[in-house]
Amino acid sequence: xxxxxxxPGAADGTAGTALVTGAxxxxxxxxxxxxxxxxHDLVLVARREDRLKALAGEVSAEHGVAALAVPLDLERxxxxxxxxxxxxxxxxxxxxxxxxxxxxGRGHGxxxxxxxxxxxxxxxxxxxxxxxxxRALLPALDAAGGDLVVIGSLFGTRPSPGYAPYAATKYGxxxxxxxxxxxxxxxxxxxxxxxxxxxxxxxxxxxLAGARDPRVHDVADWPYHPLLAxxxxxxxxxxxxxxxxxxxxxxxxxxxxxxx
Ligand SMILES: NC(=O)c1ccc[n+]([C@@H]2O[C@H](COP(=O)([O-])OP(=O)(O)OC[C@H]3O[C@@H](n4cnc5c(N)ncnc54)[C@H](OP(=O)(O)O)[C@@H]3O)[C@@H](O)[C@H]2O)c1
Numbered sequence: 685x686x687x688x689x690x691x692p693g694a695a696d697g698t699a700g701t702a703l704v705t706g707a708x709x710x711x712x713x714x715x716x717x718x719x720x721x722x723x724h725d726l727v728l729v730a731r732r733e734d735r736l737k738a739l740a741g742e743v744s745a746e747h748g749v750a751a752l753a754v755p756l757d758l759e760r761x762x763x764x765x766x767x768x769x770x771x772x773x774x775x776x777x778x779x780x781x782x783x784x785x786x787x788x789g790r791g792h793g794x795x796x797x798x799x800x801x802x803x804x805x806x807x808x809x810x811x812x813x814x815x816x817x818x819r820a821l822l823p824a825l826d827a828a829g830g831d832l833v834v835i836g837s838l839f840g841t842r843p844s845p846g847y848a849p850y851a852a853t854k855y856g857x858x859x860x861x862x863x864x865x866x867x868x869x870x871x872x873x874x875x876x877x878x879x880x881x882x883x884x885x886x887x888x889x890x891x892l893a894g895a896r897d898p899r900v901h902d903v904a905d906w907p908y909h910p911l912l913a914x915x916x917x918x919x920x921x922x923x924x925x926x927x928x929x930x931x932x933x934x935x936x937x938x939x940x941x942x943x944x
Pocket of ligand 1: 708729756757882886887
């Protein structure tokens, strides 16, 4: 697809379909809402089907878009290929965007003290699953001249004591996306962007602490003002809405007064 000949979006002038992983909360959910407001039909991926269905109902009612809830455990990477074949066959329209936001940070703490139990899960969900998803989704994104946006982390750009396993997955993801973008540079079929957010007030902190109770990590106790999921979603929307002749390969969003 020659991107220079047209603006972003499906060839028929519609926004096309956006697939969003991690759509049941935080950045993924905020991004899904933004993309629905831009007219994208949605494929919503995460484990919590009730949340996905509620979001699908909400955006369909508010914006008149089609939204498909696809409950998937991305830790089960051996089942991903079959699941994706079904998802790709059920797309409501051309795949003009994929935003890969699913991830977690369980198993944190200094390496000598941390519980290594969840490290394999982190590697699967944060690194192997997005690698496999990217490989499977690229042909459909290429066909639509679409956008691939991968959510990395600021902790994938610099040493982060206390979060070494998580940093390892996000460094790995950054290396994968940057290398892929370089492979594709001579003849890009779709645009590829790595977004590296800093601390963001989502369920991430409470999941990391082993509970989904937001009181576990009360942001009022944080020594700085974290980003909101909406800040990252706005970044995704900005990346997607660049004119067809431009590409944003990396975007970093960090709290102004962050102290890590
Ligand atoms: N919050 C931060 O400070 C921060 C900073 C930088 C980067 N990030 C990254 O930003 C991304 C979004 O995180 P968030 O802050 O929005 O956290 P969040 O609110 O906890 O959202 C994480 C999402 O990932 C999904 N997920 C987790 N494990 C999964 C699995 N096994 N299979 C399928 N989906 C799974 C969750 O859905 P289910 O639980 O329903 O499966 C949820 O939708 C992550 O990649 C995270 O590493 C976060």
